[in-house]
Amino acid sequence: MATDRHAETAQLKFRDPQRAAQLRAAIERTVAEVGHAPVTIMHVCGSHEQAIAKFGLRSILPPAIDLIMGPGCPVCITDMPEVDEAVALSARGVRVATYGDMIRVPGTTKSLADAQADGARVHVVYSVAQAVEMARTTTDEVVFFATGFETTAVATAAVLLAGTPHNFSVLSAHKYVPPAMELVASLPDTRIEGFLAAGHAATITGWRLFEPMARKYHTPIVVAGFEPLDILAAILRLVELVRDRRAEVVNMYPRCVSPDGNRNALDQMWRVFELTGGHWRGIAWVPDGNLQLRAEWAHVDARTRFGLGVRTRDDQPAVVTDCICGEIMIGRAAPTDCTLFGTTCLPESPVGACMVSSEGTCRIWYQYGGQPNLAGTAR
């Protein structure tokens, strides 16, 4: 086995190799004390998966730990009918502005990039604030196709509260992470014994809101940062909690996460948005998983302004039925279990949204070489 050599190479990438080796040994000891294997833990953040794959963390973790990525890629869980709505608006001559990753995500028949190729005006923006500025410089209708979790929803809320020109509106596909974690935890056949919560989403929400969920599903939750050592330390703490059967929330990222989060940002988010159930692409209907504009913001809601009808998910292209993004995002399958992965489904011609985004599990695994390990990361 080349495991030792891999572990050694991995440690070269850590700022503090000795600390990494200590954490690894402690994780190995602790997981052996749990009494069963594997212990399956789920993280819910594309940036965590990037760090895990990039630093080859899976290859230095003991085999008794199964570390999987859950529904943590905002682009991946944006539903096909939501993309269809944006495509339909662009076909009506409306300028559609959205975050970069979104334009290649396939809709039922087209992506926004396809629409753009057909002459529609689709604009990639870095910030919702740029979309507002664009509306100020034109008389055309500008719709911001608003995607992402709490971290971007607060920005959408802030521009609306600050006041937007009359030709600006929002097509909200914003999602709220905690209910999706709860959904995964509640699946009758779930293997998930603990969660790593995403550091920067928790910067907004705080860590205390995870406590009811931890108690209800007897699942410990540890908030983790993005450095490889942060992630290893969080995994160790999580495995300790699993071993001790303590369904608690522990904040291992106090540098950025407080008990109640960013009250100012949350206050703005809840003044503009409310929770509603919604379909997450490939996963399921997630109760309270979507953020929709409150009734008092109907005048800036693109769905109201343009009379967008409710669309169905019945006419998906055949190849999509082979795509197992949904199974991957709830932790039942790995990208390598998918027959399309690396064959039909490639970064340049993605079938599923998980291959589109730089935060998608499939895209990350493809980039760092199959199952992310050091063979793929050591260059």
Next chain:
Amino acid sequence: MCLGVPGRVVEVNGLVATVDFWGVRRQVHLELVDEPVKAGDYILNHVGFAIRRIPEEDVEGTLALYEELLKEAGQDDLMAADVRGEMAAIPPEGHGNR
């Protein structure tokens, strides 16, 4: 979209700050930040908005990951590309927006 990027506040002008990201100056909105910021403070930027003022004692630890990423990573590295993308995409100083 998940990873914010830290930067140092150079100047505050109402609800917009000029922020230095490793030598590149960009405009960042302050509507969402959790505490008031002033020149010299570090903030965590996310899609053009400061979402946190980084406490002074945490600045060094926060910057370390990013410095490592930017130093070591090749052009095709996804995580570094996301960080570079964040910095490149924030509107430059003096240019409101495109």
